[in-house]
Amino acid sequence: MTTYESKPAAKWNTRDFIGYLNAKHKETYGIPYVTNNRGMEAKNLKLMIDEHGAEVTRRFIDKCFAEKKPTLKYPGCNFAFMFSYMRESVLSRVLTEIQAEQQRAERNEGVDNTWF
Numbered sequence: 001m002t003t004y005e006s007k008p009a010a011k012w013n014t015r016d017f018i019g020y021l022n023a024k025h026k027e028t029y030g031i032p033y034v035t036n037n038r039g040m041e042a043k044n045l046k047l048m049i050d051e052h053g054a055e056v057t058r059r060f061i062d063k064c065f066a067e068k069k070p071t072l073k074y075p076g077c078n079f080a081f082m083f084s085y086m087r088e089s090v091l092s093r094v095l096t097e098i099q100a101e102q103q104r105a106e107r108n109e110g111v112d113n114t115w116f
Contacts, residue, residue: 003016003019004016004017004019004020005019009054009055009058010053010054010055011054012049012054012057012058013049013054014042014045014046014049017045017049017054017057017058017061017079018038018041018042018045020058020061021033021061021078021079024061024062024065025065025076025077025078028065028077029070029075029076029077031075031076033076033078034076034078035078035079035080036080037080040080041078041079041080041083044079044080044083045057045079048060048083052091052095055098056091056094056095056098059094059097059098060082060087060090060091060094061079061082063090063093063094064077064082064086064090065077067086067090068081068082068086
């Protein structure tokens with residue numbers, strides 16, 4: 001069985017993302033990953049992967065973990081929360097960042113960066 005660790009993020013599927021969420025959550029918050037409905041979470045992961053691609057989905061998750069600070073009531077963060085409450089602001093910024101990176105790469109494509 002392959003895991004997210006053994007392949008590039010662009011090729012991750014929902015199972016890979018669930019493994020990534022578990023590992024990243026433990027690393028970020030120091031507690032196990034918890035979700036109420038794994039089926040719905042997998043469905044929402046697949047929806048985001050299909051709509052935006054695996055790379056965007058991974059960056060979205062990373063940014064959500066970086067921004068969501070634990071509280072006594074909510075000491076962790078799961079994909080259901082990210083998808084429902086953070087998607088509008090965080091995903092918009094991720095997409096904007098990627099668009100800017102692509103535009104920079106296009107501008108630099110024909111530029112000769114050698115120094116004489």
